[in-house]
Amino acid sequence: xxxxxxxxxxxxxxxxEDVTLDCVxxxxxxxxxxxxxxxxxxxxxxxxxxxxxxxxxxEISGRYSWNFQKSTSSFNFTITASQVVDSAVYFCALSGxxxxxxxxxxxxxxxxx
Amino acid sequence: xxxxxxxxxxxxxxxRQSVAFWCNPISGHATLYWYQQILGQGPKLLIQFQNNGVxxxxxxxxxxxxxxxxxxxxxxxxxxxxxxxxxxxYLCASSSPPRGMGTEAFFGQGTRxxxx
Numbered sequence: 741x742x743x744x745x746x747x748x749x750x751x752x753x754x755x756x757e758d759v760t761l762d763c764v765x766x767x768x769x770x771x772x773x774x775x776x777x778x779x780x781x782x783x784x785x786x787x788x789x790x791x792x793x794x795x796x797x798x799e800i801s802g803r804y805s806w807n808f809q810k811s812t813s814s815f816n817f818t819i820t821a822s823q824v825v826d827s828a829v830y831f832c833a834l835s836g837x838x839x840x841x842x843x844x845x846x847x848x849x850x851x852x853x
Numbered sequence: 854x855x856x857x858x859x860x861x862x863x864x865x866x867x868x869r870q871s872v873a874f875w876c877n878p879i880s881g882h883a884t885l886y887w888y889q890q891i892l893g894q895g896p897k898l899l900i901q902f903q904n905n906g907v908x909x910x911x912x913x914x915x916x917x918x919x920x921x922x923x924x925x926x927x928x929x930x931x932x933x934x935x936x937x938x939x940x941x942x943y944l945c946a947s948s949s950p951p952r953g954m955g956t957e958a959f960f961g962q963g964t965r966x967x968x969x
Contacts, residue, residue: 744895775957777960782962783942783962783963783965784856784960784961784962784963785896785944785946785960786960787957787958787959790956790957831895831896833895840886840898840901840909841886841896841898841958843895843896843897844895845893845894845895846893846894846895
């Protein structure tokens with residue numbers, strides 16, 4: 741069975757603060773993929789990043805960075821210098837083998853001016 | 854490239870009525886998914902199609918939910934009869950190639966269903 745835990749239900753920050761969204765996963769698959777999606781108020785889930793289980797290199801894309809650690813089964817997401825437009829619900833998801841995406845419950849990020 | 858199209862965006866029905874949602878995936882995407890997202894929760898897979906065949910419908914409440922993708926392109930999800938607990942956003946997504954190769958799914962904006 742697969743499971744994704746996002747312990748933070750809601751985070752509030754002030755613009756320009758850095759914020760880290762936590763994600764812990766469980767899977768028995770040796771090959772799997774991890775994802776982060778953003779869901780703005782419009783409702784559409786927007787793909788942010790994909791990581792496979794063999795690639796533990798951290799990744800940076802602009803103000804976004806991701807820290808994948810197999811030893812702790814975590815795939816955390818950091819937004820540097822947050823902006824109001826970053827306000828959304830963020831979902832971590834897991835896909836193992838040919839199974840479909842299993843989502844966490846999401847973390848609502850509120851960035852105030 | 855056009856994204857995943859869903860309609861309607863919103864629907865309000867009374868319990869025990871029936872409702873249908875429509876989805877048109879991204880052109881050329883063989884895999885189509887229907888997810889249910891209850892308020893405050895992550896999306897939960899209802900059914901996955903590969904072309905016009907069902908790959909996974911283990912979490913679909915088959916006594917009231919049905920879905921089809923007859924020509925391997927667009928799809929319809931139906932609820933009959935609806936219950937109050939069916940109130941949720943129904944998301945359609947598509948991907949290519951199949952999920953197991955780690956490709957991302959592209960989501961539509963969803964249909965928000967309210968059952969009163």
